[in-house]
Each structure stands twice: as structure tokens, then as C-alpha cells.
Amino acid sequence: MNFSIFTFMPRSNILAQRIEFIKGVGEAKAKVFAAELGVRTVEDMLQVFPFRYDDRSRFGLIKDARNGDAVQLKGILISLGRVRMKRGSRLKGAFKDPSGIVELTWFQGAKWLEETLQIGTEYVLYGKVKVYQGQKTIAHPEMETLAKSQQQSAFLPVYPSTTVLDKKNVGQRSRRNIVMRIFESLTKEDFPEVLPTSIAEKLRLCHRYYAYKWIHFPENEEQRQQASNRLKFEELFFLQLRILQTKKQREQKFKGFVFEKVGDYFNRFYKEKLSFALTGAQKRVMKEIRYDLGSEVQMNRLLQGDVGSGKTIVALMSMLIALDNGYQACLLAPTEILAQQHFLSISESLKGIGVQCAFLSGSVKGKTRGQLLMMLKEGHIDILIGTHAILEDPVQFKKLGLAVTDEQHRFGVAQRAKLWTKNEHIPPHILVMTATPIPRTLAMTTYGDLDVSIIDELPPGRKPVATVHRREADRMRIIKFMKREIAKGRQIYVVYPLIEESEKLDLENLDQGYQELLNYFPLPEYQIAVVHGRMKPRDKDMEMNRFASGRAHIMVATTVIEVGVNVPNASIMIIEDASRFGLSQLHQLRGRVGRGADQSYCVLMTKAGLSQNARERIQTMCRTNDGFEIAEVDMKLRGPGDIEGTQQSGIVELKIANIVNDVQIMQTARHFAIEILNKDVDLKLPEHEILAREMNKLKSKNQS
């Protein structure tokens, strides 16, 4: 028996065959598939999974069909024939079910239909009904003989499509037929197991053959579920295996400096300088970091903690451990202002301990810069704090032991990698900090090669920021509220959006807002500081300082203050045009207040006409202060493709798993991947041979 679906190719290894050799595909269609969906082989074709199913177990009646309804009908074709038109002709038919008659029309590509459709035969028909002057018509219906349709599953796959595919007559029906034809010549042998039996058994995964078959043509919900579980697990498992193997192999290749002791710098700071007790979470994280620094492995740790949770102290104490062991440390911040602020506060807290701190950014130039670089190279500077400028090649350390980056989401993977090259032989330990909570799935993927520490506790006495949504009509009430709070000695941020394409317009908005505020808050009684991205760093700093020192009551700013600025007395954040900000950005901004002991407020101002998406963002902000909850909602609203970092990690290319919804499966996959790699990192054991093979296959696929 020869079931070959191919016009002339041999039956062996069907999955690797090119699709143009499948009967009914051909060269032209194959080209369209390749260009539109990247589908070249039979396997590619099977890996374009349906995104939903049409339930074809139910039939409608012609008499109930309304204009625009998509219906499935069961009945008899009672007539078929060409009708001459001004130009060419069209094919028309009549279809009858127990309740009535509907007209069918085909405008193009109808020649073969004319030849295959048979009057008097029972068909199952699917299409969209148009009613015109009482006459019901269906254009281009999908038709299948009743006999054949009864062999098909009730759930018909609906595949992701493109307008080009639709235009080139590769519609859903034709796609389905291609996949169905492929399965006609596939057997279980064509789907060898790629997972160790122990895992497949433990998780009761169905056979891969059924997984593929049922994902395309499930007979019931249970089959669909089983298929989807198996395929999602497989996909996430190999993703985790890849990420974690790279990490482990890297750890083996690069040794880390061993910081054996905690010495004077650390101890004196801890005993003499630290004015508060560390929170439980801070202590736990310090322990995790100290463990890393004392082991022989290079640390690559992500420190996650909501805004205001006290990451800086942790970074500082970690740097002091580096110093205690005879090494230098550096701290990178994404903006000049934030770097400055770190420099000032860290220099202040280290006063009298004998630590040399220095500041470096693009604005440090000429002689000062030259001198600084020399001192750094000779080891006279212990801690260097600054911006991206630190990454530049001329910036050389004598012995960099630890590099910290603040607000990692502002830095790319490439920049992190650059830090590795700051020493010749052994890379420094790396600590990256972020206040933008990373949804759990991302923590396991984009950041999956980092160990994660979480500060999940705020210092005592912090009150959640009360957040409200207000509109233009409430403006006067807001002004009064601002005056009351200023009278109590509080300070206020007023923030305007800044989006690059409309930078000019945004500045006008900011300026207009500033002028208006001047009317309500006149000099000399009130002082208003202004900061935006177009200002010279020096002017920015002057204005920042005016606010930070308490001389200005209000700070009007663009999002330059988004990150890290710390003015504990500022307790009110007013965000203008809040609907134009992303959710995580709003959360970051709100994090600027609520740092002191006073009750803090965040007011989200919006104009009329909010989109559904914007409304959800605003409502989420008003409902919760929990950064993790906000991050999850953010990801749902934006989709993973938009989330920073997903591009580099390859997770946007997931074929079936969903990064938002499949956290549970991802966790299980990660667990099994860790278990295997702990035993056998290079996948050399005989029982892991299939894994190694599959990994290689995926790797070569990714490169092609």
C-alpha cells in the first residue's frame, strides 16, 4: 500500500520534506507559505498551530440565518450553473435544507468547483450569509460532502493567516486539507520521542504523534487539552534547557573572584553608619549575595525590589565587601541625575571610613577626566559611580571586583556583557538591580540566566500611596489640595509625558502647564522648579537641587524623574495626561512619592475619551500598589512582544506556549531542566542523548 502524499518524493523522513512536493501545494503556493509564514517543510507546516477551532458539530437552519451570520448548514445542492455577466461569468447555485433555500455564488476560481460539485448530493456548507432584498446569499461557501465531513473532527482548526494567503486562495479550507493530507501518510514512527521517558511518564504526556494530530484535529476538548499540554511543555522545556545550559556552562568556564572575608569597610559602615535596621528581606538578600561572592563562581544576580524597597544599601554593602577583599567596585545608573544622586548619597554615607568615591559621566571632561582615569587605573579610586560613560573602553580599572547596574531595564544585554570585559582574565561579579517588577515568566526567560534575589518587603512605616483618577473638571479642586499640602510643608511633583515623536509638542504642553501653575502659585510665595530632557545637565541639576533641598515647592518635570530620584519630603505626584504612560512607567513615577512618613498621594489626570486599554491601566493603578500585580497586568495589556528584553531571548518566537498564561507549565519545565542539568550539564549521559540531539536540531534551525 502506498499512501504517499508526495508527487515523487520517497516516504522516508516525511517531516523534513519541502512542502512544494505535497500534492495540491506546488511551487507557487510553497513560495507564498515560505514568504508569509516561514513554512518550508512539512514539519514547519505542522508547527503552525491553530489559534482557535470552529465547532462544526452544530448546524443552523437557513430560515434562522440573519444578515452577516456565519453559519454551518446541512442540505442538498439543487442547482448549479454559469450566469453571464457584463464581464465574464459567475457561478451560481441553490442550496436547500429542511427550512428553506439559500443562493450560492462564486466570483472567481470556480472552474474546478463547477466540475466537482454535484447536484443532488448532500453537503455540509459553511459561510457568511448576506440578505439583500429578502434574498439570502452566501458567497464563496466552504463545501464538503456530508460523507467526507462526517469523517472529520467536529472541531475544525482555524490557522493564523495573512491577507496575502487569503488572496492567493490559500484559505482555511485549503490549509486544513493540506494538513489533513499530511497526516494521511504519517504514522507514530514519524514522531520519535524527544523527551526522556521518565519525564513523559511522570507528566503523563501523550505520544507526540497524537499531540500533533490532536492539536490540528481534536475530536473533543480533552484531546485538544492533552495535545496542547504536551506541545507547550516540550517547547518550554527546551527553551529552559537552552537558557540554563548556557548559564551553567558559562559558570564552569569563567571562574569568579573569591571574596573570602567581610572586613573593616563593611563592618564600620554597618556599625557606625547604618542608621536603621535592615529589613528581613534585605538581610536575606545580603546573605545570598555574600554566598555568591564567597563561592568560586562569578556572580550574575538580578536584584528585584519595588521602588523604595532599599536596594541601594544592599548594593553599597556588596561593594564594600569587594573593597574589603582588595578590589574596586562600580555602580552604573541610567541617567546623569540618578548617578549624581547615588554619588552624593553614597559619598555621604561613607564619610570618615576612608573610601575613595568618584563620579564619571559624559559631562566629566578634559583634565579632570584624565586625572580620574589615571587614578582609577592605578587603583586609587575604590568606588566609581556614573552613567554609561563607565562602559567606554578608556575607562580601565586596576582590579574591578563588582559591577552594579541600577534600573537594569534601561540597560541592554549588550551593556551587561560589556562589563564582563573590564578585567582581562576574570570578569567582575555582576549585580543588576531593577525596580520594574519582572513578571515571573520573564524572570525565567529573558533574565533566566541570572540568579534572582527579591526584596519583597518595604522598610517599616511606609504607607501605600493613595491613588485617584481625576479629570480636567476637577482641576480647581486639585489646585486647592496642592495648596493645602504645601501649607503642611509637603512638596509636589507634576509630571508631563514625553514621547519622542512628539517631543516638541510635549515640551509645549509642559511649558503651558508651568505657566498655568505660575498663575495659581505665584512668586515669591511659591517656588516652582522645572526639569526636562532638553536641558543642559548643569541646569537640570540646579533645578533638581532646588527641589531636593526643599527650596522649591513644586517640581514640573517630564519623565526624567521616572527613575530613582529620592526626595522623601515630596509626597504628591500629579501625572498629567496619564493615559499616555505605560503601566510600569506610571508605577515607577508613583514610586517617587511615599518615601517619607507622611501619607502620600498620586493623582492621575486624564482628558476625555479613554481607550479601554487606558482605562484598565488607570484602574489598575488606583486599585493596587503591588508592583508584581501591576507587571502582570502590564504584560497582559501590552503583549510580550512589546516588553523589553523579549526580543533577545527568543521567547517572542514561541509557537504554541504563551508567556503570559503558561507560567505553571514554564515552572514545571524549568524544574525538570534544572534536575537534568545538575546531573549532566553537557547532556553526555546515554539517557540524555535524545535531548542533546533535539537541542542540536533546534539550534541549527534557529541559525538557518
Ligand code: ADP
Ligand atoms: P530603591 O529600592 O527604590 O532603590 P532606595 O535604596 O533608594 O530604594 O531606598 C529608599 C529609601 O529607603 C532611602 O531613603 C533609604 O535610605 C531608605 N531605606 C532603605 N532601607 C531601609 C530600612 N531597612 N529601613 C528604613 N529605611 C530604609
Ligand code: MG
Ligand atoms: Mg533605587
